[in-house]
Amino acid sequence: MPFIEALGQFSYRVGPGNFFLVHVSLVPVLNVVGEQKTKPT
Secondary structure (H helix, E strand, O other), rough: OHHHHHHHHHHHHHOOOOOOOOOOOOOEOOOOEEEEOOOOO
């Protein structure tokens, strides 16, 4: 949570036109079945 608060304060300081967030998520592939495990995402 401290990181999210810091990002919020930083975006306020630099302005909304100079800041954006990119959310990424790991999608693991199970080697046994060869399928992507998307439920944790």
